[in-house]
Amino acid sequence: MKIAITGKGGVGKTTLSGTLAFILSRTYKVFAIDADPDMNLASSMGIHTKITPISKMRDLIKDRTGAEPGSAFGEVFKINPKISDLPETMSVKVKDDDSLKLLVMGTVDKGGEGCICPASVLLKALMRNLILKKDEIIILDMEAGIEHLGRRTAEAVDVMVIVVEPGLKSLETAERIKKLAADIGVKNIVVVINKVSSASEGEFVTGKLKELNLEVLGSISRDDKVVLADMEGKTILDYPDSAALESIEKIAESLLNYHPRD
Ligand SMILES: Nc1ncnc2c1ncn2[C@@H]1O[C@H](COP(=O)(O)OP(=O)(O)OP(=O)(O)O)[C@@H](O)[C@H]1O
Ligand SMILES: [Mg+2]
Numbered sequence: 001m002k003i004a005i006t007g008k009g010g011v012g013k014t015t016l017s018g019t020l021a022f023i024l025s026r027t028y029k030v031f032a033i034d035a036d037p038d039m040n041l042a043s044s045m046g047i048h049t050k051i052t053p054i055s056k057m058r059d060l061i062k063d064r065t066g067a068e069p070g071s072a073f074g075e076v077f078k079i080n081p082k083i084s085d086l087p088e089t090m091s092v093k094v095k096d097d098d099s100l101k102l103l104v105m106g107t108v109d110k111g112g113e114g115c116i117c118p119a120s121v122l123l124k125a126l127m128r129n130l131i132l133k134k135d136e137i138i139i140l141d142m143e144a145g146i147e148h149l150g151r152r153t154a155e156a157v158d159v160m161v162i163v164v165e166p167g168l169k170s171l172e173t174a175e176r177i178k179k180l181a182a183d184i185g186v187k188n189i190v191v192v193i194n195k196v197s198s199a200s201e202g203e204f205v206t207g208k209l210k211e212l213n214l215e216v217l218g219s220i221s222r223d224d225k226v227v228l229a230d231m232e233g234k235t236i237l238d239y240p241d242s243a244a245l246e247s248i249e250k251i252a253e254s255l256l257n258y259h260p261r262d
Contacts, residue, residue: 001132001137001138001158001159001255001260002127002130002132002137002138002140002156002157002158002159003020003137003138003139003140003157003158003159003160003161003255004035004140004142004154004157004159004160004161005017005020005139005140005141005142005161005163006142006148006154006160006161006162006163006177006181007144007162007163007164007170007173007174007177008144008145008163008164008165008169008170008173008174009144009145010144011144011163011164011165011170011194011195012163012165012194012195012220012226013036013141013142013144013163014036014040014041014044014141015044015194015226015230015236015244016161016163016192016194016220016248016251017032017041017044017139017140017141018032018041018044018045018141018235019235019236019237019244019245019248020139020248020251020252020255021045021094021100021102021139022045022094022100022235022237023237023248023249023252024137024139024252024255024256025094025095025099025100026099027135028099028135028136028137029098029099029100029133029135029136029137030099030100030101030136030137030138030139031087031091031101031102031103031136031137031138031139032045032094032100032101032102032103032138032139032141033102033103033104033105033123033126033138033139033140033141034053034102034103034104034105034141035105035123035140035141035142035143035148035153035154036141036142036143036144037105037106037107037143038143039053039104039105039106041102041104041141042092042102042104043233044230044235045094045102045235046233046234046235046238047092047094047102048233049092051092051102051104052104053104053105053106053107053119054086054090054103054104054105054106054119054122055105055106055107055118055119056106057090060090061118061119061122064078064081064082064083064122065077065078065081065118065121065122066078066081067118067121068118077118077121078121079121079125080125080129081121081122081125083122083125083126083129083130084129084130084131086103086122086126086130087101087103087126087130087138088101090103091103092104105119105122105123106119107119120151120153123153124151124152124153124155124156127140127153127154127155127156127157128155128156140154140157142154145173146173146176146177146180149177149180149181149183149184150180152184154181154184154186155184155185155186157186158188158260159188159189159190159255159258159260160177160181160186160188160189160190161189161190161191161192161217161255162174162177162178162189162190162191162192162214163191163192163193163194164191164192164193164194164205164209165193165194165195165196165205166193166195166196166197166201166202166204166205168208171205171208171209171212174191174209174212174214175212177189178212178214187260187261187262188258188260188261189214189215190214190215190216190217190258191209191214191215191216191217192216192217192218192219192220192251193205193206193209193216193218193219193220194219194220195220195221195222196219196220196221196222197221197222202219205219217251217254217255217258218247218250218251218254219247220244220247220248220251221243221244221247223242223243223244225239225241225242225243225244225245226242226244229242236248
């Protein structure tokens with residue numbers, strides 16, 4: 001299954017992506033991909049060594065797409081670059097048993113409308129052409145907002161998760177994401193509500209999501225342990241009594257039971 005985590009800035013996409021990746025890697029082989037140019041999935045997964053993003057691997061990009069990173073808009077790219085080896089060869093091991101690997105895409109140079117820069121061409125090809133084995137899962141931590149939808153980097157995912165928080169702003173973004181995602185052919189869209197501090201906040205968001213005809217996969221409470229983990233550079237899994245962790249465990253289960261339409 002290929003899963004993309006999207007939503008407005010700061011709603012908790014990276015926290016959810018990283019935590020889900022760890023949880024799912026207990027039973028699956030997981031590739032976590034940081035597709036946000038302002039990358040921080042690694043640190044959210046407790047990795048603090050410097051990782052070279054794919055966008056900085058000039059030779060690789062030139063070799064696969066036929067274009068230099070940062071090359072001018074309008075240059076000709078190979079639209080089907082070879083990608084099958086990338087998850088294995090270009091990723092960083094997160095767990096020693098190989099069940100969890102991290103791939104950092106890096107900065108996409110803005111090239112104009114519907115940017116077709118080499119790094120995003122590679123990412124798109126990775127999503128579209130990578131054939132996953134039955135026991136493999138990709139989790140894509142997307143850039144905040146809606147711009148990446150113009151680049152269609154997540155068009156071939158099986159499920160798009162939109163993270164929202166109590167308040168209208170992230171719901172407005174969710175509505176836009178829903179529309180644009182449908183436009184590029186994403187058939188399965190679900191919502192995770194994060195940072196819920198009270199029943200009334202939960203009800204508020206759930207009510208709005210119903211109006212938007214968006215399916216709720218689960219919700220996560222606001223939890224100081226998440227903030228603590230972030231301050232200490234750890235993962236939420238280091239806090240077994242975390243309420244957020246408990247909710248994300250349930251969300252992981254719901255995702256595994258989710259049957260995407262093709
Ligand atoms: N359930 C939660 N309870 C408390 N704090 C949270 C929770 N989820 C996320 N946070 C905090 O909110 C902040 C943003 O989280 P995160 O980086 O995961 O969001 P994001 O959507 O990936 O942000 P960006 O749009 O910048 O990529 C972090 O400081 C994180 O610790
Ligand atoms: Mg993030």
